[in-house]
């Protein structure tokens with residue numbers, strides 16, 4: 001049984017408009033695990049990562065001679081998808097893959113300029129043949145110029161709960177349908193404990209808590225919107241549904257939570273979710289990613305309690321792969337060389353490690369296109385196969401047992417509700 005997350009007592013520092021400066025670093029978290037059990041858990045996580053790195057080397061070598069075709073050549077015209085952190089890395093590749101299939105994609109990002117550039121880059125990408133109203137290529141018809149893909153950028157800073165609430169309020173005012181939320185944005189293992197403007201540990205808030213708040217609020221809005229549409233007996237757009245899930249034809253909303261293989265380290269952090277008594281970057285990241293995985297499973301349990309939502313809404317978690325992104329590269333460079341911090345004599349070794357990561361080390365990482373193909377499994381795969389599941393290595397995978405514990409999930413919901421001040425409506429209870 002999980003020990004209660006009594007460490008999540010809430011903000012201890014007032015907001016001053018800046019991320020708070022770190023206080024503690026590199027201490028093993030208080031946990032009910034013996035050193036041997038903790039060592040085995042970390043060893044398991046490490047070995048799974050190494051195995052995946054070798055799998056990436058193989059895949060990258062294969063792709064030098066053979067490129068797989070595009071998966072899911074579905075036409076998503078009329079669908080509306082939100083991707084948090086869609087301006088970079090895995091989020092960008094996923095947003096582009098969805099837009100290429102005709103979906104309208106909203107990049108929910110904290111930096112206006114980076115988001116605008118990403119939206120422009122996606123809009124210029126050619127659609128997948130056969131999607132977005134483009135005909136499949138045929139030798140007899142000359143190619144028509146492709147239309148720009150449908151994408152926009154909206155502000156969302158997951159380090160600030162008021163930004164999450166403002167995003168949801170704007171969404172409600174817009175009255176738009178919502179088919180898919182990809183809770184992707186993330187922060188990994190800053191070497192020192194860092195607080196958000198809300199005074200919470202940054203990984204816990206950005207990776208889990210703000211996504212929990214965002215997903216719950218947007219689902220509530222979508223359920224209320226479809227219920228109102230049903231009551232009015234009118235349709236507000238293609239496939240907008242005919243009630244708060246009261247019809248099996250309601251298309252429903254899918255929530256994809258981006259977790260990580262590192263969730264297996266998460267139970268070590270469970271007694272102190274905000275890392276108030278100690279901070280170890282990797283384990284705190286694992287705690288936030290375990291919380292994210294639990295969120296997918298618990299949300300699906302809640303959908304399943306309501307027959308109309310069970311038929312329509314889906315929650316799924318995914319480890320997208322160890323990929324060549326700013327997050328992963330910075331992690332391997334910084335965390336991998338943290339032992340040499342402040343020791344001038346060791347800096348040549350650190351430079352060699354960085355040079356390795358910039359060159360040959362990249363072979364151990366997946367490309368963002370490879371990860372976006374896996375993300376499409378989570379976004380577009382069959383609900384019946386995915387609901388409440390965890391995807392990794394391109395298939396449904398067994399997560400850590402801690403992710404399956406409904407008592408731990410209830411505790412997490414209580415902590416999240418207290419820290420955000422948000423109580424999910426009866427339809428999500």
Ligand SMILES: NC(=O)c1ccc[n+]([C@@H]2O[C@H](COP(=O)([O-])OP(=O)(O)OC[C@H]3O[C@@H](n4cnc5c(N)ncnc54)[C@H](OP(=O)(O)O)[C@@H]3O)[C@@H](O)[C@H]2O)c1
Pocket residue numbers: 084085086087088089090091108109110111114156157158159160183184185186187188206207258259260261319320321322323324325326327328
């Ligand atoms: N790469 C991997 O190997 C790997 C493995 C397992 C899981 N993941 C997970 O995959 C997800 C995407 O990571 P990535 O590798 O694609 O990293 P990335 O390229 O660094 O992208 C991270 C995204 O998150 C955004 N973000 C960070 N803090 C934010 C905040 N406060 N509010 C809004 N957005 C914020 C970033 O925005 P800015 O551009 O403004 O910083 C960026 O768009 C993360 O959840 C990560 O934990 C990655």
